[in-house]
Each structure stands twice: as C-alpha cells, then as structure tokens.
Amino acid sequence: AADAGALPQIVAAMRAPSATAAVQEAACWALANITFGVDAQGDARKQAAADAGALPQIVAAMRAPSATAAVQEAACWALANITFGVDAQGDARKQAAADAGAL
Secondary structure, three states: OOOOOOHEEEEEEEHHHOOHHHHHHHHHHHHHHHHOOOHHHHHHHHHHHOOOOOOHHHHHHHHHHOOHHHHHHHHHHHHHHOHHHHHHHHHHHHHHHHHHOOO
C-alpha cells in the first residue's frame, strides 16, 4: 500500500472538510496498519507516513469535536506505530508528534 502511494492519499482524505469520524477512524487504522513493523521496511513506511503529513492530521482527528472513542483509539495506535523507533528519524518523528500537539 505504501509503495502504491496510499500514504499521501490517506492523509489527503483526513484533510478533506467532509471527512467524517468514520473516515478519520478508517484512515487512522490504515496508517496504524501500514506503519506496523520494526524492520527496515517498517521504518521506511513510518518515515513515509510522517513525510506525508500524517502526524498533524492524526492529532487533528483526535481533537476534532466529532472524534469518537473509536477515532481516539485508532489515532493512538497510528501515533504509536509512526513514532516508534530508536534512531534519529524515530526521535524526529516523536518530536514532530509533540510539536503537532500529541502530548
């Protein structure tokens, strides 16, 4: 999915003014699933999601007045997966999440 260009499209769907809580939830689950993994490919998918602007969109979904508990749960998983990593890129993703208001 990531190699097919799904990440920018998922983030774009989250940015759409018409994005409902159901869209936000599905997008967060998609991001969580795509960015799962601790190998080099998983790290690359995490970075690609961050580069696509996923972190601020996930935080925005969590803060939206329409955010349901299901959106909150999916967003937490997405944040956890994308920010996981012990290298410099992982640290930068953690900082980017914090800068977006995740803390």
